[in-house]
Amino acid sequence: MKKHQPGREDALPEGDQATTDSKEFPRVLIVGQSFNGHSGGGITLTNHFRGWPSDRVAVATTAADFPDFMTCSHYYHLGSSELKWVWPLSLFSSCRDQSGRVAAAEPRIESSSAQKAFARESGGLRKVVGGIFRTLVAFLGLGEFLVVARPSVALLDWIAEFCPDVIYTQLASVGMIRLVHGIVERTELPLVVHIMDDWPSVLNADGVLGPLLNRRSHSEFRGLLRRTSRLVAISGRMAEVYSSRYGREVGYSHNPIDIDVWTQHAKSSWAVGVPFRFVYAGRVGRANARSLADVAAVIADLRSEGADVVLEVYTQDAGTPLADALSKMGVLVKSALPHGRVPELLGAADAVVLPLDFDDAGFAFSSLSMPTKTAEYMASGAPMLVYAPRGGALAEYARSAGECALLVDTAHDGRLADAVLAFVNDENLRASLGRHAKIQAIKEHDAVRVRENFRSILASAARDGLAESTSLRVRS
Known part of the structure; x- marks a missing residue:
């Protein structure tokens, strides 16, 4: 040729x-x-x-x-x-x-x-x-x-x-x-x-x-x-x-992100429903399966103590061994929605979870990554819990962006449980995080720019x- x-x-x-x-x-x-x-x-x-x-x-x-x-x-x-x-x-x-x-x-x-x-x-x-x-x-x-x-x-x-x-x-x-x-x-x-x-x-x-x-x-x-x-x-x-x-x-x-699409469904009230719904939408696998299990374990403990709170996972990996393991922990694992319906899903959540694994293999793969859903989560206005290792790109972004997410950057020390409880109990915290996240999404991720x-x-x-x-x- x-x-x-x-x-x-x-x-x-x-x-x-x-x-x-x-x-x-x-x-x-x-x-x-x-x-x-x-x-x-x-x-x-x-x-x-x-x-x-x-x-x-x-x-x-x-x-x-x-x-x-x-x-x-x-x-x-x-x-x-x-x-x-x-x-x-x-x-x-x-x-x-x-x-x-x-x-x-x-x-x-x-x-x-x-x-x-x-x-x-x-x-x-x-x-x-x-x-x-x-x-x-x-x-x-x-x-x-x-x-x-x-x-x-x-x-x-x-x-x-x-x-x-x-x-x-x-x-x-x-x-x-x-x-x-x-x-x-x-x-x-x-x-x-x-x-x-x-x-x-x-x-x-x-x-x-x-x-x-x-x-x-x-x-x-x-x-x-x-x-x-x-x-x-x-x-x-x-x-x-x-x-x-x-x-x-x-x-x-x-x-x-197309701001006009996301603002149609973005959260404007941070009063919670019953049960309190933490939502994760995305893949379950390399670099996030263990951290998702950590979140699931904390929520399972709260439920055992009488709290009415659930974790819902929407994923194309439903039915895989890793997703099934989450189901056994009480997670509501559902098939992924078409991407056009995700803004409505996230806007209706009481809080969203963005986890990355803390083990060496997971950190090596994802430490420099910015998950695709980061900007989408922020644009939804749902208060965001970032559970990701210190020093990684996601954790550092959440830290530098100010009050757009509640960051837990260490594992197995009680901070994750404290963060989940704070989301459930503090409407002012949820509203502040949601409002700042929407502003940050427009500032940094507007599709036009x-x-x-x-x-x-x-x-x-x-x-x-x-x-x-x-x-x-x-x-x-």
């Missing part, structure tokens, strides 16, 4: 003044994360690109469905032509995901009937041997390094047809690092990398070969950074750390073209 050539001179913005002309919106190829309303990365992506001309956005993703053709009209499914196990593990894959462009009428790409039949008929020994291989791979920690990730001819042709000006990605795996690196090398397009969590610090942390593979994955990530025009963090704290760690300028852009800043980052990367590798000086 030929190296990318700019498709049209008018594809890039001219000058620094914003206009309503489509030239202000470069043609963006998004690789990896897709638009959705249930994951942090998907919600953040959707909110950043809302208002972007749909014909100037294309998404290449491993996602199994493509729900949002209003935001984006060009989709490509990344399948076994781009991401596959090395031989002989490839022999034991039960199915092979199809790759290719996706039309609006196709809700998902399924494996072919022939492939499914092969998977059914080739059970027995093939399944047993495959299980042994997968167990060995997990034991050694080799999973990420046994995936071949490279752009296929079909993908490169689709990219050339769309003719993007810039690539945007959230990465988050070695396989995606390799695939994006391959696309950049073949197209010579400028690249913008947006980091949601500090996953580079925990890549390949498990397994016998974890330390060795960690060094290799870090090397591959740094290699991609040398080809990156703009590096964007999810929080100010992450931007500071990454600037020091990688020796380059790092911006940041957190999940924006955040989207314009984000647009300018992509536009400037598109103007500059491919970054000069010698100018990045990534530290070893």
Whole structure:
């Protein structure tokens, strides 16, 4: 495939003044994360690109469905032509995901009937041997390094047809690092990398070969950074750390919120209902399952003493072992609501809970993260309990933002129980926290301002073209 050539001179913005002309919106190829309303990365992506001309956005993703053709009209499914196990593990894959462009009428790409039949008929020994291989791979920690990730001819042709000006990605795996690196090398397009969590610090942390593979994955990530025009963090704290760690300028852009949407349902009275409802809406898993259990244990103790208080968890992880464990503690675990209904849910809560785990593994992953729901919780006006370790980005944000949340940044010392009781008993506290949180949300997370800043980052990367590798000086 030929190296990318700019498709049209008018594809890039001219000058620094914003206009309503489509030239202000470069043609963006998004690789990896897709638009959705249930994951942090998907919600953040959707909110950043809302208002972007749909014909100037294309998404290449491993996602199994493509729900949002209003935001984006060009989709490509990344399948076994781009991401596959090395031989002989490839022999034991039960199915092979199809790759290719996706039309609006196709809700998902399924494996072919022939492939499914092969998977059914080739059970027995093939399944047993495959299980042994997968167990060995997990034991050694080799999973990420046994995936071949490279752009296929079909993908490169689709990219050339769309003719993007810039690539945007959230990465988050070695396989995606390799695939994006391959696309950049073949197209010579400028690249913008947006980091949601500090996953580079925990890549390949498990397994016998974890330390060795960690060094290799870090090397591959740094290699991609040398080809990156703009590096964007999810929080100010992450931007500071990454600037020091990688020796380059790092911006940041957190999940924006449409103030008008949230104010329709925002809380304006802080009298409580019966029972008192603490609400959490989001995933249950890595970096928050233990802290959620801590909150559940405190509320269970209060209930045993006669307090009429409940914790409700709305999550797409309902039915998983971690969610079931919460249910056994008396938590009301319910399926996640469509994102459009979340403002009403949070506005009706007596209080909202934002927890992150305190253990070393959880802190390593989330210490620089700003959860997507942070701005949404504040905009709802529901008083917010932040239960997160001291020194992490979330705890420091809650501390620096003043009276927009009640912060508990230590674990197992009685402060969490005291905070929960304070929420239940003190209406003045709830009202003060809710009012200040709404003000902070408007000040820091208004979508109009955040989207314009984000647009300018992509536009400037598109103007500059491919970054000069010698100018990045990534530290070893």
